[in-house]
Amino acid sequence: LWQRIWDLREEVLVAAGLIAWAIVSVRVTRWHAGGNIFYLRRGLLFRQRKEIPFDRVDALLAQRAVFSGLFGAAHVSLDTPAGHQRRTDISLTLFYSKLRHVMDGLFDRSKQHVVYRAGTRNILLMAASWSNPATGLLILAPFVQQAGRILGEEIPARLYDTLGTAAAQASAQTAALGIPPIAAAAAYILAAGWAVALLVQTFRYSDFSLSRSGSLALVQRGLISRNFRLIRLDRVGAVSLRQTLLMRLFGLYSGYVHCVGSGKEKGDRSLLTAACRLSRQQRLIGCLTALPVTHADEVLRPPRWAKWSFLWPPLTCCGVLSLLILFGSLWGGFGRLAALVAL
Numbered sequence: 001l002w003q004r005i006w007d008l009r010e011e012v013l014v015a016a017g018l019i020a021w022a023i024v025s026v027r028v029t030r031w032h033a034g035g036n037i038f039y040l041r042r043g044l045l046f047r048q049r050k051e052i053p054f055d056r057v058d059a060l061l062a063q064r065a066v067f068s069g070l071f072g073a074a075h076v077s078l079d080t081p082a083g084h085q086r087r088t089d090i091s092l093t094l095f096y097s098k099l100r101h102v103m104d105g106l107f108d109r110s111k112q113h114v115v116y117r118a119g120t121r122n123i124l125l126m127a128a129s130w131s132n133p134a135t136g137l138l139i140l141a142p143f144v145q146q147a148g149r150i151l152g153e154e155i156p157a158r159l160y161d162t163l164g165t166a167a168a169q170a171s172a173q174t175a176a177l178g179i180p181p182i183a184a185a186a187a188y189i190l191a192a193g194w195a196v197a198l199l200v201q202t203f204r205y206s207d208f209s210l211s212r213s214g215s216l217a218l219v220q221r222g223l224i225s226r227n228f229r230l231i232r233l234d235r236v237g238a239v240s241l242r243q244t245l246l247m248r249l250f251g252l253y254s255g256y257v258h259c260v261g262s263g264k265e266k267g268d269r270s271l272l273t274a275a276c277r278l279s280r281q282q283r284l285i286g287c288l289t290a291l292p293v294t295h296a297d298e299v300l301r302p303p304r305w306a307k308w309s310f311l312w313p314p315l316t317c318c319g320v321l322s323l324l325i326l327f328g329s330l331w332g333g334f335g336r337l338a339a340l341v342a343l
Contacts, residue, residue: 028042029041029092030042031094033102033105034105036053036105037052038057039051040090050089050090052089054105056081056082058079058081058231058235058259058261059078059260059261060076060077060102060228061088061261062074062075062076062077062103063075063225063227066224069226072095073095074095074096075091076090076092076094077090077261077265079260083260087264088264103230108213108214111213111214112213113211113212114210115211115212116273117208117209118274120206122274122275123208123275125252125275126205126247126275127198127201128198129247132197133191133193133194133197134193135193136193136194136195136196136197136198137190139196140192140193202223203224204221204223204227206223207222208271210272210273210284210288215234216230217230219231219272233289236259236289237259238257239256239257239258239272241253253277253281254271254275255281256270256271257270258270324338
């Protein structure tokens with residue numbers, strides 16, 4: 001045993017240093033929420049002290065991830081107008097019971113009423129239009145690698161063999177339709193990445209609801225990892241309504257809020273309402289904020305001659321790709337490769 005520990009002495013020292021640093025960081029951190037003040041003091045070599053009145057807090061973000069949830073903890077961030085553009089004013093990890101105490105100091109739950117709750121169909125439609133195949137593949141690859149470390153190296157090998165066999169069979173079937181096997185395999189790989197991204201986005205935004213208590217709004221979402229966001233409605237800078245191509249086919253819009261604290265979290269979209277009709281979006285925004293939702297007196301559009309500036313880039317790309325595909329064989333091996341990429 002001592003020989004094994006000596007062989008792993010560098011790893012043991014690093015692990016011991018991380019544990020010691022975590023213990024010291026907890027011991028030097030002190031905070032208090034009460035009397036309309038949030039107080040924080042932390043730091044070992046460089047001491048930091050902050051006092052923020054509750055009425056100056058414009059946004060609060062709380063996250064209960066899977067791992068931290070096992071220990072009854074949650075990560076909380078507070079933002080004020082005086083804070084940094086990209087970093088939160090206060091960021092720390094608390095027990096969930098303590099987090100509820102902080103939230104109760106801001107949000108009066110006795111006056112809470114649900115304004116909007118997103119249906120499963122709307123969440124699936126929105127997640128389908130958001131999902132990026134490349135993002136899904138970036139999530140899938142580390143997951144398979146970590147599963148191999150935990151369960152054994154034969155698990156990823158079998159999984160890759162199964163995927164390879166399925167892709168080979170699919171390529172053989174699509175080859176009969178005139179689709180090149182490489183293009184078919186690439187399509188199936190992208191489809192797998194899109195499916196993984198769809199699953200992640202669905203879990204992230206399931207059980208989406210919007211509640212209001214006075215001038216504060218509470219946005220809750222997440223199926224496994226829960227996310228809570230408090231927003232002061234009287235300090236909202238703007239609300240934008242957006243459509244993806246898929247949502248436009250169904251005449252749906254999603255609403256996004258722009259205020260202090262928006263966009264600081266990685267992957268944060270600051271979603272306010274998910275996949276609603278325009279009339280319902282206008283009613284919700286009118287009930288929540290003082291922003292005007294009526295139709296404008298005058299609609300500004302680009303002149304007709306300016307439409308060509310929108311059309312020439314895609315038309316030029318289509319023309320170049322068509323030439324690569326048609327005359328790629330004239331350039332030898334490089335031309336065939338370019339034709340395959342263009343296809």
